Every structure is written in structure tokens, then in C-alpha cells.
Amino acid sequence: MTTATITTTAPPRPSPVRRAIRAWPAWTPYAAAVWSAGYGLLGLLWALGVDGYPFGPGDLPDAREESILGATTAAGVGPWIAGLGFAGAVIALTMARLPAGRARLPARLPARVARVALAGWGWASAFLLVVLVPDQRVLTTVAYTPLALVGIPFGWPPMAYGEFVETVLPWPNVNQWICVFGGLLWAATALAFQRRTASACVHCGRRDAHSYGWTSRAGAARWGRWAAYAAFLMPFAYAVVRWAWALGIPLTISQEFLDELHRSGMVWAGAYLASFAAAGGVLTLGLTQRWGVIWPRWVLGLAGKSVPRAFPLVFATTVTLALASGGSVILRLTDWSDPAEWAANPLMVLAPWSVLLGAATLGYHLRTRRACRACGRG
Structure with a gap:
């Protein structure tokens, strides 16, 4: 008489990248705080006269008319960038550390007011950084990149890949993508905060006994x-x-x-x-x-x-x-x-x-x- 040995194989563990993506509600508020503090520091440096201000006179000459900040200067707007950036870092950390549940929000403010104010800052920051600060150059890059990848070997456009990158991604254009990235972090932060303070699952937003x-x-x-x-x-x-x-x-x-x-x-x-x-x-x-x-x-x-x-x-x-x-x-x-x-x-x-x-x-x-x-x- 023989006995059979039954072996079970554990499901494969997800990769570190996938685990990080699944844990986005936990780390995106801190990432938004770091991004805001970093960009606020840049604003402070620009206000103090450090080169690299990507708007106004520091922008591409033929793109300043389309930019919402095309008429600004580092001395005038740099302090605002610094102030909003540092304030955003504090607010993002506050949103990350507030406990879950509606009733546990600060007692000095009505719960609804506190939730709306903090979430409103997050969504307003996301809209500003994703929609208003960037201009048509983001769309141009998305539209022309597939053509360049396929067409450059055949002579259209008549340039090398390195030249194409230099054309579409000078520092003012790269800055727009940096702003879009920061806006996405703020959108994720606001979404996770709304779900957590509404006693919903921070990953999917579903709640018990809720009509969807x-x-x-x-x-x-x-x-x-x-x-x-x-x-x-x-x-x-x-x-x-x-x-x-x-x-x-x-x-x-x-x-x-x-x-x-x-x-x-x-x-x-x-x-x-x-x-x-x-x-x-x-x-x-x-x-x-x-x-x-x-x-x-x-x-x-x-x-x-x-x-x-x-x-x-x-x-x-x-x-x-x-x-x-x-x-x-x-x-x-x-x-x-x-x-x-x-x-x-x-x-x-x-x-x-x-x-x-x-x-x-x-x-x-x-x-x-x-x-x-x-x-x-x-």
C-alpha cells in the first residue's frame, strides 16, 4: 500500500513594482508632500535669483503666449510657488496622518467642512498642475512621439532621435511633465483621503450597504x-x-x-x-x-x-x-x-x-x- 504525497504550490508573490502600485493609497500622500516641498524649494531658489525659472522669460519664446504663466517673472511668482509648495507639503502630511472615519476628524471643525477643505485643496492642486499650468506642448509631445519613433529611420522628421528629444523636451517642456506628475500625485492623495474619511475602501471606494x-x-x-x-x-x-x-x-x-x-x-x-x-x-x-x-x-x-x-x-x-x-x-x-x-x-x-x-x-x-x-x- 502506498501513500501519495500532495504538494501545494504557493501563488507567486507580486513583483515589488506591482506591490508598490497596489499600495498607492498609503504612499501617495507622502509622495505629494515630497513633491510639493521640492517644487516649493525651486520656487524659493528662483525668487532668490537662481537661474532655471521655466515660465515667462525663461520659457521658449514662441510658447510664452500660450502659457498661463507666460507673462510672469521669477521675482513675482517664485515666492508664490514657494509658499504654495510648502503649504501643500504640510497639507499632504495632514491628509496622510488623519485617522480614518468621519467622526474622528478634528473636533474644532465640523467633519464635513474639514473633509471638503482638505480634499478641495487636493483636487484644486491636481487641476492646476495637470490642466492649467501645462499647455499644448504636452499634447504635441504625445501626438508626435509615435510618428518620430516610426518615421525618423525613414527621414521624417529629418532628424536623429537625440535631436527630436532635444526639440520636444527642453527644460521648460520637461517642467510641464513634472507638474503633471505632481498633479497626479495630488489627485491620488485627494481620492485616497476622500475614501478613507468616508469609511470606504481606500483601494476601490466601495462601502458596505451602499447603493452604487x-x-x-x-x-x-x-x-x-x-x-x-x-x-x-x-x-x-x-x-x-x-x-x-x-x-x-x-x-x-x-x-x-x-x-x-x-x-x-x-x-x-x-x-x-x-x-x-x-x-x-x-x-x-x-x-x-x-x-x-x-x-x-x-x-x-x-x-x-x-x-x-x-x-x-x-x-x-x-x-x-x-x-x-x-x-x-x-x-x-x-x-x-x-x-x-x-x-x-x-x-x-x-x-x-x-x-x-x-x-x-x-x-x-x-x-x-x-x-x-x-x-x-x-
Whole structure:
């Protein structure tokens, strides 16, 4: 008679990177505090006369008009950057260290006022750093980088990879990406704080005995579908105009301006952007179609396998943020007293496109999320 030995294999431990990502509610407030203190220190140094102020006279000359800080100086704005940065560091640490639960917030202030004030600072900081401080250069970098990666070996654009990096990422442009990174840290900090002080799971936001309504899978599938279809159509309002220019049709512009675009070759860059935008619009449908969850048959080697959720979420979120910063510039610089100006500008679609794409991305997230690893809800 023999006995069989049964062995069990423990599930593989997640990598350190994955563990760090899953623990984001714990460390993002401290990361936001470090970022704020560091950028506040830069503001102090700029105010004291240290070189490197990336706005106003320190910005690229042809980009100052579009920047919201294009008319500022280091002496005037540096102290504000320092003050807001150091204050943000203190607030982020306060948000990290306040105990969970609604009733445990400081007794001197009503609980709701305290939550709204701290969370409001976090969301306002995120909006300022992600949408208002950056300009169209973030969107330009996102749009032209795929073309450069593929086209440079074939001579378009006619430069080496190093030259392309130097062109799109001088210090003022790098600073904008630094601001976007800080804004994302503040958004994560505010979200984790809201969930923790509402007695919800900080990882997924779910609560016991809570009716999820529009955030349920069924609810998100309904409104997310409409948002995805609308986001799919938005870029074609821009693309049709750019394609018309490439074909020699002066749609919304004068014939003289169109001739100049053809002489300089810029019309073909516009045609590429139009095609890139249209392709992005088509891909948006994946946020509500089956092929956004399961790789379709025409994807060699992956057909029938599950699409990693992070792939569409990261891609769509990146495009959403780039569209939001570019759209804010268009809304700010448009002469709203002249209907002919804003009605004929194909870039007016950027702001509403970012809102619709963001909504479609959120709908995809809510529709496809699984049970929470931390709390087990869902």
C-alpha cells in the first residue's frame, strides 16, 4: 500500500513594482508632500535669483503666449510657488496622518467642512498642475512621439532621435511633465483621503450597504457607452478640416493661408495629426466594445486572450490629460466675442473631447473592475 504525497504550490508573490502600485493609497500622500516641498524649494531658489525659472522669460519664446504663466517673472511668482509648495507639503502630511472615519476628524471643525477643505485643496492642486499650468506642448509631445519613433529611420522628421528629444523636451517642456506628475500625485492623495474619511475602501471606494447606482457595472456600461460613442465622433470634427486642407480645400481658412501651409509643408503635419486623432477616436470604441476586453482575431499572437486593463486605462488617461491641457489653452485664448473665430477653429473640440474621453475611460474602469483584493467587496 502506498501513500501519495500532495504538494501545494504557493501563488507567486507580486513583483515589488506591482506591490508598490497596489499600495498607492498609503504612499501617495507622502509622495505629494515630497513633491510639493521640492517644487516649493525651486520656487524659493528662483525668487532668490537662481537661474532655471521655466515660465515667462525663461520659457521658449514662441510658447510664452500660450502659457498661463507666460507673462510672469521669477521675482513675482517664485515666492508664490514657494509658499504654495510648502503649504501643500504640510497639507499632504495632514491628509496622510488623519485617522480614518468621519467622526474622528478634528473636533474644532465640523467633519464635513474639514473633509471638503482638505480634499478641495487636493483636487484644486491636481487641476492646476495637470490642466492649467501645462499647455499644448504636452499634447504635441504625445501626438508626435509615435510618428518620430516610426518615421525618423525613414527621414521624417529629418532628424536623429537625440535631436527630436532635444526639440520636444527642453527644460521648460520637461517642467510641464513634472507638474503633471505632481498633479497626479495630488489627485491620488485627494481620492485616497476622500475614501478613507468616508469609511470606504481606500483601494476601490466601495462601502458596505451602499447603493452604487451609476458606479455599478450595469450603470457604468450604460452611460459609458454613450460617452465612448460621443468621444469617437469628436476627433472627426477636427480631422475633416485638416484632411480638407491637405486636399487643397480652404475649409474655414483663406486660400492664401492654405497656400502658405502647402509651401511650408505644415499641411502634411496637420494631416498626420488628423489621422492620429481619427485613429484614436476609433480606438475609443474599445472602451465599450468586446474587443476592448478580449483581443480580437486580427491581433496575431494575442487573439482570444484578455486585454490587460492597465493598457487601455493608461493610454486613454494619458490622452485625456493631454487633451485637457491643450483644450484649456484654446478656451483661454479664444476671443469669445467673435463667433467667426471660435466657430471656425477645429481645435475647439479638444476640451469637450477630453471630458467625453475621460468619462468613457471611467466607465470602462467601473465596468471591468473585479472584486477588490483588499476588502473583498464587488
